[in-house]
Amino acid sequence: xxxxxEQSLTRSQAVEKVLAQIDGPVTxxxxxxxxxxxxxxxxxxxxxxMRTHLRQDxxxxxxxxxxxxxxxxxxxxxxxxxxxxxxxxxxxNRGALIIHPAFDYFLRHELDPAAVRLLDQEDHPLPVHLxxxxxxxxxxxxxxxxxxxxxxxxxxxxxxxxxxxxxxxVTITDWTNGAFRLEHEPARHRRREEIEQRDRELAGLLFxxxxxxxxxxxYSLVAVPTAYARLSDPRGYPGSHxxxxxxxxxxxxxxxxxxxxxxxxxxxxxxxxxxxxxPQAAFSPAHGQQVYRFKAGLWHRPGLWRxxxxxxxxxxxxFDAILRQxxxxxAFDHLGGFWKLVRRGKGKRFRQVSLGHIDPFGGGSGSEVxxxxxxxxxxxDLKYVYDFGDWIEHRVTLEEIVESEKRAKYPRIVARxxxxxxxxxxxxxxxxxxxxxxxxxECSNQQQxxxxxxxxxxxxxxxxxxxxxxxx
Numbered sequence: 001x002x003x004x005x006e007q008s009l010t011r012s013q014a015v016e017k018v019l020a021q022i023d024g025p026v027t028x029x030x031x032x033x034x035x036x037x038x039x040x041x042x043x044x045x046x047x048x049x050m051r052t053h054l055r056q057d058x059x060x061x062x063x064x065x066x067x068x069x070x071x072x073x074x075x076x077x078x079x080x081x082x083x084x085x086x087x088x089x090x091x092x093n094r095g096a097l098i099i100h101p102a103f104d105y106f107l108r109h110e111l112d113p114a115a116v117r118l119l120d121q122e123d124h125p126l127p128v129h130l131x132x133x134x135x136x137x138x139x140x141x142x143x144x145x146x147x148x149x150x151x152x153x154x155x156x157x158x159x160x161x162x163x164x165x166x167x168x169x170v171t172i173t174d175w176t177n178g179a180f181r182l183e184h185e186p187a188r189h190r191r192r193e194e195i196e197q198r199d200r201e202l203a204g205l206l207f208x209x210x211x212x213x214x215x216x217x218x219y220s221l222v223a224v225p226t227a228y229a230r231l232s233d234p235r236g237y238p239g240s241h242x243x244x245x246x247x248x249x250x251x252x253x254x255x256x257x258x259x260x261x262x263x264x265x266x267x268x269x270x271x272x273x274x275x276x277x278x279p280q281a282a283f284s285p286a287h288g289q290q291v292y293r294f295k296a297g298l299w300h301r302p303g304l305w306r307x308x309x310x311x312x313x314x315x316x317x318x319f320d321a322i323l324r325q326x327x328x329x330x331a332f333d334h335l336g337g338f339w340k341l342v343r344r345g346k347g348k349r350f351r352q353v354s355l356g357h358i359d360p361f362g363g364g365s366g367s368e369v370x371x372x373x374x375x376x377x378x379x380x381d382l383k384y385v386y387d388f389g390d391w392i393e394h395r396v397t398l399e400e401i402v403e404s405e406k407r408a409k410y411p412r413i414v415a416r417x418x419x420x421x422x423x424x425x426x427x428x429x430x431x432x433x434x435x436x437x438x439x440x441x442e443c444s445n446q447q448q449x450x451x452x453x454x455x456x457x458x459x460x461x462x463x464x465x466x467x468x469x470x471x472x
Contacts, residue, residue: 014039060222078175095154105224198239211345280373288313299393307415312372334387419472424454
């Protein structure tokens, strides 16, 4: 190719040109350097910019990441990969193989299904043409009929004596051009233990990708081919279809575009359905009497903390009340809310699982949730928010679980940080010394500094101003 032709390449075309010359795993930086040789970049850091381009625009489309630094071109990664399609009654009776979602992310997105070639076990072409079938599906608005494209394989199904619950084992022989080898597996021949083992491996790979993601979501376009490329034996006996694997894993959920945590809900679901009850684990009376010792601190002022004890049988409503008392929040106004912080992977990221809200009078979706039912272990964190307007956050860490003391009344505050008192500035200006207990927000905004006041100075000159009490 001439220099002028190479200069006319787009960045994505340059990447595809380099990938076409790769026949196995290669480092991402090696790909970047080869691309930059034929597509010079004017970015401040060309190598970094090219890495970002590969991750954002090519992952799942032209390549997969075997790990954070190793790339494999998608045509090579998908060559020979096998997957399972469990047939519905309609497919078995009609002799049709519905394309979506069975072939999703195994069939190249840009490829017209009419160009797909289906082969038998001896790689002989199967007589096939596209048809449309109607399917009943569940939607938020009830069961509805939809039309789906399908491969008509009625002749082959009859010769194979295909029945409902049988499987079609599919091998990708040519991902680029859409060639697939089909094998009929009767239900009685299914190797269930092997399938379960492969399902666990695939579910683990998908969950690990979700745990490593930054926004608690992995898009299927990237996740599915990446997970299959990372399987220990992607070309061996196939487990369940990836959609079935996700559906059978209590940690995961597929929304049609992306893989998320199972407790995620879309905005539409939150509008259409009532708030789901908080999952609570059963516990014994002895566990209900145990005392959970928490250290609670303001999220952005960790040096301001309180240690609170509460029994396992007591509720989040009682926990909310003692935290309001501990941090001097208004007990008769504003909502409170709790979230369980679940660590994601091995890093410092975590996701927040709602445990419900508490109103000032002890009601709310989380009011009856008992502490012991949360399954907390020492070292685990909760988030508590007081006032959903001002959104005052607290991190609440379970330090230990101990036996209750006789005649002790729970919940209770058992320790607090050593206060670092601040002097009243008005008194200081007049040569006096007194402890500041209020901050005048109005004067602080005007003077662009904290205006700290004692009780006397507050009454003497700031009664009409907006003030807040200082918490030590």
